Amino acid sequence: MVASKALANALMMEGKWVQTFPEYGVERRGAPVVSFTRIDDKRIYLRCKIYEPDHVVVMDPKLMGAVDVTGGLKSGGWVIINSEKDAKTFRMLDKFRVRTFDASSLALKYGLGSKAAPIVNMPMLGAFAKITGFVGLDALLKAVREESPIKKDENVQAAKEAYESM
Amino acid sequence: MSEKIEIRGERDMPVNAMSLGLMTWNKTGSWRNLRPVIDYERCTGCMICWKFCPDACINIENERPVIDLDYCKGCGICVEECPKVAISVVKEE
Amino acid sequence: MKKVIMGNHALSYGAMMARAQVIPAYPITPQTEVVGLLSELCADGLLDAKFIKVESEHSAMAAAIGASAVGARAFTATSAQGLALMHEMLHWAVGARLPVVLGNINRAMGPPWTIWTDQNDSLSQRDTGLIQFYCESNQEVLDTVIQAFKISENEKVLLPSMIVLDAFVLSHTSEVVDMPDQKLVDEYLPSYKARYRVHPSDPHSFGALTTPDAYYELRYKIERSMMEAKELIKKAGEEFGEVFGRKYGLIETYQTEDADFIIVASATVAGTARTVIDELRAQGQKVGLVRVRVFRPFPFQEIRQALKGAGKVVVIDRNISFGHSGIFFQEVKAGMYDQPDRPPIFGYIAGLGGRDVTPDTIKEIVADAKGKQKSEENIIWIGLKP
Numbered sequence: 001m002v003a004s005k006a007l008a009n010a011l012m013m014e015g016k017w018v019q020t021f022p023e024y025g026v027e028r029r030g031a032p033v034v035s036f037t038r039i040d041d042k043r044i045y046l047r048c049k050i051y052e053p054d055h056v057v058v059m060d061p062k063l064m065g066a067v068d069v070t071g072g073l074k075s076g077g078w079v080i081i082n083s084e085k086d087a088k089t090f091r092m093l094d095k096f097r098v099r100t101f102d103a104s105s106l107a108l109k110y111g112l113g114s115k116a117a118p119i120v121n122m123p124m125l126g127a128f129a130k131i132t133g134f135v136g137l138d139a140l141l142k143a144v145r146e147e148s149p150i151k152k153d154e155n156v157q158a159a160k161e162a163y164e165s166m
Numbered sequence: 167m168s169e170k171i172e173i174r175g176e177r178d179m180p181v182n183a184m185s186l187g188l189m190t191w192n193k194t195g196s197w198r199n200l201r202p203v204i205d206y207e208r209c210t211g212c213m214i215c216w217k218f219c220p221d222a223c224i225n226i227e228n229e230r231p232v233i234d235l236d237y238c239k240g241c242g243i244c245v246e247e248c249p250k251v252a253i254s255v256v257k258e259e
Numbered sequence: 260m261k262k263v264i265m266g267n268h269a270l271s272y273g274a275m276m277a278r279a280q281v282i283p284a285y286p287i288t289p290q291t292e293v294v295g296l297l298s299e300l301c302a303d304g305l306l307d308a309k310f311i312k313v314e315s316e317h318s319a320m321a322a323a324i325g326a327s328a329v330g331a332r333a334f335t336a337t338s339a340q341g342l343a344l345m346h347e348m349l350h351w352a353v354g355a356r357l358p359v360v361l362g363n364i365n366r367a368m369g370p371p372w373t374i375w376t377d378q379n380d381s382l383s384q385r386d387t388g389l390i391q392f393y394c395e396s397n398q399e400v401l402d403t404v405i406q407a408f409k410i411s412e413n414e415k416v417l418l419p420s421m422i423v424l425d426a427f428v429l430s431h432t433s434e435v436v437d438m439p440d441q442k443l444v445d446e447y448l449p450s451y452k453a454r455y456r457v458h459p460s461d462p463h464s465f466g467a468l469t470t471p472d473a474y475y476e477l478r479y480k481i482e483r484s485m486m487e488a489k490e491l492i493k494k495a496g497e498e499f500g501e502v503f504g505r506k507y508g509l510i511e512t513y514q515t516e517d518a519d520f521i522i523v524a525s526a527t528v529a530g531t532a533r534t535v536i537d538e539l540r541a542q543g544q545k546v547g548l549v550r551v552r553v554f555r556p557f558p559f560q561e562i563r564q565a566l567k568g569a570g571k572v573v574v575i576d577r578n579i580s581f582g583h584s585g586i587f588f589q590e591v592k593a594g595m596y597d598q599p600d601r602p603p604i605f606g607y608i609a610g611l612g613g614r615d616v617t618p619d620t621i622k623e624i625v626a627d628a629k630g631k632q633k634s635e636e637n638i639i640w641i642g643l644k645p
Contacts, residue, residue: 005433008263012435018263019434024375024427024613031197046534047428047527048617116257175644183371 002147003057003121004035007128010135010143011039019044032060032067039134057128058082059103059120070096080128082120099166101127106162110154122148122155126162137163189237194221198240200255202233208252215244215253260438266429267292269397269436270336270362270422273404275306276444277360279334283311283322285341288374289426290364293336316341320348320359327357328465330453332408336362338426339380340369346384352419353388353481355465356455358411359419360404361389365526365577366426367612375613376426378526378578382554382586388481390420390488391554393525398436399552400424402505405439406495409448415487417455425577426613428527439503447502485556492553509558511550512565514540518547519570520625521602523562523591525551528575528609528616535621546625551587559594566595569602573628575621577610584637605634609641 001022008018016039023034036050055078058069070079075095083089084102103120113119122144129135140163141156148155170191171178179186204215215231216224223238224231233244245253264272270293274282282301284294300306309326313319316337323333337345342363352359367377381391392407394400400422407420424430457463469477493508500506511529514536515521524532529550539546549565551558566572574592576585583589588606595601605628610616624641 005263008433008435012261012263017435019432020263021427021432024431044434045530046618047425047432047530048615051617173644177645186371 001033001035002149003059003125004037006122006140006143006147007037007125007135009147010129010139013139013142014135016040017042017044023049032063034067053077055080055128055132057124059124061085064090078131080124080131082124099127099131101162101166103127103162106158110151110158112151112154112158123158123162126159127166130163130166193236194239195234195236198235198238198258200240200242201235201258202238202240202242202244202253202255204231204233205252205254206230208250210250210252212249214247214249218243218247261435262438263433264397264436265292265431265433266397266400266424267364267431268296269400270404270424271296271300272436272438273401273422274334274360274362275300276401276439276441277334277405277408277448278332278445278450279306279308279360279408280331281309281311281323281326281333282335283313283319283326283333284335285313285316285319285337287316287338287341289366289430290336290338290341290362292430293362293364297334316345317348320345320352320361323359323361324348324352324355324357327352327359327453328355328457330451330456330458332412332451333357333359334361334404335359336364338364339366342380342384343368346387349384349387349389349419351466354477356417356481356484357419357465358408358417358451360407360411361419361421362400362404363421363423364426364430365423373612374426376428376577377611377613378423378576378586381421381423382578382580384421385555385586388418388485389555390416390418390485390492392420392422393552393554394422394424394429395527395530395550395552397429397432397434398505399507400429401436402439402499402503402507405444405448406492406499406507408451409495410488410491412451413487413491414454416484416491418481418484418488423526425527437503437505443502447499489553489556489558492556507552508561509551509553509556510561510565511552513548513550515547515549515565515569517545519545520629521547521549521566521569521572522621522625523549523551523566523572523574523587525554525587526577528577528621531616531618532575532621535618535625538618539622539625544625554587554590557590557594562591562594563598566591566602567598571628572602572604573607573624574604575607575609575616575624577608577616579608579611579638588637603632603634605631605639606637607639607641614642 004020008020011018019038052072058081061083079096079098081100082103083100087098087100103123104118106123107118107120129140144159211229223234286294298310301310319335323335326333365376367373392403403422411420496507536546574588585606592604607624
């Protein structure tokens with residue numbers, strides 16, 4: 001959710017209209033969380049959940065057993081997964097363009113979260129921004145700084161390294 | 167009425183929600199990230215954990231506390247409150 | 260300056276920019292962030308207001324009434340069961356003619372327990388005498404808080420206002436909001452100078468016993484103020500447009516000029532309906548939208564004008580008056596009764612308890628009504644699982 005907000009903020013800086021919202025529910029630690037973002041060049045009037053996303057970012061690959069992460073995903077869409085494994089491992093996703101990125105290791109390198117629970121949202125956002133080309137590095141890093149509740153420098157550095165490594 | 171009602175539509179439902187959120191099948195233990203484990207060597211059976219558990223997940227069996235893992239959400243209050251430091255947590259996988 | 264903020268924070272920033280002086284509040288999902296941010300703004304000294312943690316919503320409105328009675332600008336926010344608990348005090352604020360501004364996040368009433376949106380909480384307060392605004396975007400939420408104080412505090416009005424936004428669909432959705440310049444807000448909304456107030460050196464009572472000799476006339480005055488409010492809401496919305504570039508009125512129309520089929524909706528459902536209208540227009544269907552922004556005072560004239568000449572009208576209600584129909588439907592239909600050549604009006608219920616209202620839901624409504632000659636039922640259920 002923090003990553004979605006940072007993405008929305010960065011896109012706003014580049015003059016886009018954005019709308020971002022969590023899956024409306026009773027959030028609790030450890031439960032799968034879904035967050036949606038709509039992007040447009042003009043004002044967004046549509047107000048409902050996103051059933052057919054263009055792209056998906058998977059922050060925790062363990063979710064892939066429990067949740068149909070590509071449900072409704074348009075064919076040819078990006079699936080960006082936080083994993084140290086090769087993209088070919090996720091062969092069930094043949095219809096889509098798959099990229100993996102080891103955001104957990106990068107998060108730990110910058111002291112974001114703990115080994116048991118690395119906080120990967122900003123590095124994943126960096127990777128997403130570069131792969132999709134939706135948003136430039138300057139706006140991205142400014143937004144990451146604004147939206148990171150703590151460890152602003154570390155989050156910015158992690159997002160930057162993620163962006164540049166793609 | 168302890169079974170989960172499969173809701174296909176209005177016809178399957180009772181007039182109120184009394185059977186839609188029944189705790190017999192809504193096992194909140196699946197929410198748990200950390201599992202409390204009691205070291206019975208240290209436990210004196212004082213039952214302070216039983217008193218503090220906010221979800222009534224500690225049962226008394228043979229004068230000893232036993233954690234009901236079907237419902238324990240792993241909040242860790244028992245770990246904090248145990249005067250004998252007899253409860254520790256392990257990560258759920 | 261533009262910012263990405265959630266609907267709840269749009270309420271908080273609205274109250275901050277309106278320079279609310281007293282904020283008594285009690286948290287409830289999905290309103291919590293409104294109060295959270297306001298308490299932080301007060302604690303950080305960014306808002307010079309007294310934040311009062313109260314023990315219930317009844318007390319929240321009671322404290323707001325007390326603050327308003329001594330001439331302070333008072334704001335609070337709540338949702339669903341909280342608004343229901345506040346009910347007695349809403350009558351109190353109206354009867355005492357105190358311009359409190361209240362934010363309400365539309366959440367369906369329990370039981371069964373729910374946190375998701377529908378309009379039955381705020382519409383249950385229909386007959387209290389609150390001015391009611393239904394918002395479509397976070398921008399409108401923020402802008403309306405500022406306008407609401409201006410309208411409520413006008414001496415011709417002196418009635419409390421309620422600003423309503425859909426749970427989660429707005430309250431927890433973050434989007435781009437243009438933050439008004441504080442200096443311009445201060446010029447648009449000068450500080451509140453209460454004409455009627457209590458002070459230790461000038462004691463009065465706002466709730467004294469009133470015999471049948473006088474009560475009747477005081478009720479008449481409330482109704483007359485409601486009627487005055489209609490013009491003042493329009494004026495405040497126009498003036499707001501001149502200063503900030505965003506105009507507001509009692510209703511908003513979209514593609515109605517040549518429409519032979521008109522959808523009447525409110526809040527975020529109206530936004531989704533716009534996208535459907537664009538789609539249907541591209542297929543050559545002449546469909547238009549009336550969004551009801553102000554529910555009390557009810558905009559009879561504006562709705563009659565907008566629906567004049569339409570072949571068919573559908574009203575989409577995310578609410579229900581059990582034993583009757585959707586509430587907007589009742590009101591629109593009653594408003595059209597004495598109009599010559601009134602169109603058939605169909606009443607649809609959709610999205611109760613947060614059931615998602617998608618473009619498909621609205622297309623289904625349009626197709627259903629197009630296939631019917633007359634409206635014979637008071638309620639048509641859309642998406643009901645049999």
